[in-house]
Amino acid sequence: MATTELPLNGNNKPPGHHLNVPDEEASNTCVISQKQGGWTTFPFVTVTLMGLTIAASGWNTNLTVYLIERFNIKNIEAAQISNIVNGSSNFFPIVGAIIADSFLGNFIVVSASSFISLLGLVLLTLTASLQSLRPQLCNKGLLETCETPSQFQFAILYSAITLVALGMGGTRFTIATMGADQFEKAKDQGTFFNWYFFTLYLASVIGIIAIVYVEDNVGWGLGFGLCLAINTVGLVVFLMGKRYYRHIKPRGSPFTNLARVVVATIRKKKVLSVSSESKDYYHGDISAETKLAVQAPTSSFRFLNRAALTNEAQDGPPTESWSLCTVQQVEDFKSLIRIFPLWSTSIFLSTPLAIQSSLLVLQSLRMDRHLGPHVNIPAGTFIVFVLLSTAISLSVMDRYLFPIWQKLARRPLRPLQRIGIGHVLNIAGMALSALIESRRLHKVRSHNLTHQPNSIVPMSAFWLVPPLAVVGVGEAFHFPGQVALYYQEFPVSLRSTATAMISLVIAVGYYLSTALIDLIQRVTGWLPNNINEGRIDNVFWLLVVIGCTNFVYYITCAMLYKYKNVPNPGQKSATINNGSSS
Known part of the structure; x- marks a missing residue:
């Protein structure tokens, strides 16, 4: 029987491991x-x-x-x-x-x-x-x-x-x-x-x-x-x-989060420049120990990163909505885009x-x-x-x-x-x-x-x-x-x-x-x-x-x-x- 390879990333974290969850x-x-x-x-x-x-x-x-x-x-x-x-x-x-x-x-x-x-x-x-x-x-x-x-x-x-x-x-x-x-x-x-x-x-x-x-x-x-x-x-x-x-x-429909990424990206289409700094993005609820480990979104499909950009002018901490997604949700959506051509073959x-x-x-x-x-x-x-x-x-x-x-x-x-x-x-x-x-x-x-x-x-x-x-x-x-x-x-x-x-x-x-x-x-x-x-x-x-x-x-x-x-x-x-x- 073929050995089925199972997913783990280079940081010894399970696939889809949310950096914002300790x-x-x-x-x-x-x-x-x-x-x-x-x-x-x-x-x-x-x-x-x-x-x-x-x-x-x-x-x-x-x-x-x-x-x-x-x-x-x-x-x-x-x-x-x-x-x-x-x-x-x-x-x-x-x-x-x-x-x-x-x-x-x-x-x-x-x-x-x-x-x-x-x-x-x-x-x-x-x-x-x-x-x-x-x-x-x-x-x-x-x-x-x-x-x-x-x-x-x-x-x-x-x-x-x-x-x-x-x-x-x-x-x-x-x-x-x-x-x-x-x-x-x-x-x-x-x-x-x-x-x-x-x-x-x-x-x-x-x-x-x-x-x-x-x-x-x-x-x-x-x-x-x-x-x-x-x-x-x-x-x-x-x-x-x-x-x-x-x-x-x-845990509820994951496709809602994927749809949220699309909607948030469209709503922020007027954003011309996308930051490369982690602090400018929303990572969800994170602890003090995890805060130093979070990273900015990847550079591939960079336009999607707008969905996780925070608004510096807003009052209070940011929350997930149809205008704001976490970095992990954006990366999940990107992973589907990357694999779709292979799936179609x-x-x-x-x-x-x-x-x-x-x-x-x-x-x-x-x-x-x-x-x-x-x-x-x-x-x-x-x-x-x-x-x-x-x-x-x-x-x-x-x-x-x-x-x-x-x-x-x-x-x-x-x-x-x-x-x-x-x-x-x-x-x-x-x-x-x-x-x-x-x-x-x-x-x-x-x-x-x-x-x-x-x-x-x-x-x-x-x-x-x-x-x-x-x-x-x-x-x-x-x-x-x-x-x-x-x-x-x-x-x-x-x-x-x-x-x-x-x-x-x-x-x-x-x-x-x-x-x-x-x-x-x-x-x-x-x-x-x-x-x-x-x-x-x-x-x-x-x-x-x-x-x-x-x-x-x-x-x-x-x-x-x-x-x-x-x-x-x-x-x-x-x-x-x-x-x-x-």
């Missing part, structure tokens, strides 16, 4: 029972994560096949719906993180989201179990003669999908932040993140293999029913651990992955999926090879690659370097996918199967595995690298939001993939409903071009970016010093 005072803001937090909570959090992930991967991975086979939805349209669902389920974590950081806390958000997904799975199980909630099956698989779902059937289906996507999104990364909040030291938090990723991938593999197999070979009702039961177990276990959790109280890193995963199901449906004479691998299961490749790569990198790099380079592999390697491997995976699809289409033409939409091409679907393995290795580099970068560089007040930023990237990637597929359908003939008449290989070559262009953009942003915090795994985290325990 260490003694900060340490007293959170009184923690010896029975709360620590490794005692680890089994509860881990079992919850595993249960919710198995349930989510069980229904989500095979959704495209379910829509095609049970709701008579056309191939490309089903793939588009699946992309929108994946985009939504990856967008909701950022909403959940904002709510957790600002208002309700992580425990309530995870509990409520788990219950919402439970309700969605009840509806989804009913659509698979009751004939009245779905249309009649197609005759001979010809979609042109199939019965379309009624408005009522669509309403139940989309209600179920909305609820399960909302529930999955509200737990995925919020539970990661909650788990990390149970530990004081960054080293323990890093260990937890390693186990978090390992559990996430292991549970996904179990759901994709076991649940999807039951859905395809035993029955959709039983498969979704298993998801429902496992989700229930995860929720119950999570609630059982309530008395042991360390509950960090939300990851959008077109996720878009090709979303398109590949949706087209993968359509490709494998038209290929020989037999493993031996009796076992037929479900089409939705092939995505598991990405997860297996990622999980194996994480272990190998942690055990061999990173120590070797540390020894040769005499410094750890930084997050930006990991992400860059992920970009390159992602491009290579798309190129390999294009070559495999070209070979599949050659088989289609040589056997005169072009106009037979339901025919199985005499080519093993395991040819799809090599590009998936390459993409999986790339994900082992860029996914933990992005989480480490955001966790390290974001303001501490946006801790949950930071860990959810990767999810937001994936969400935007899925939405863009839907728009890009729609554009390709309108402009070209590469994606007809019968993929044997199309040119999916050209789609992958287009993704290679997009990936190369995006990589140049990434290199430019990475060269201009400077790390704000220097990792020091032995130091205590800022989480304790910036929250209160209930």
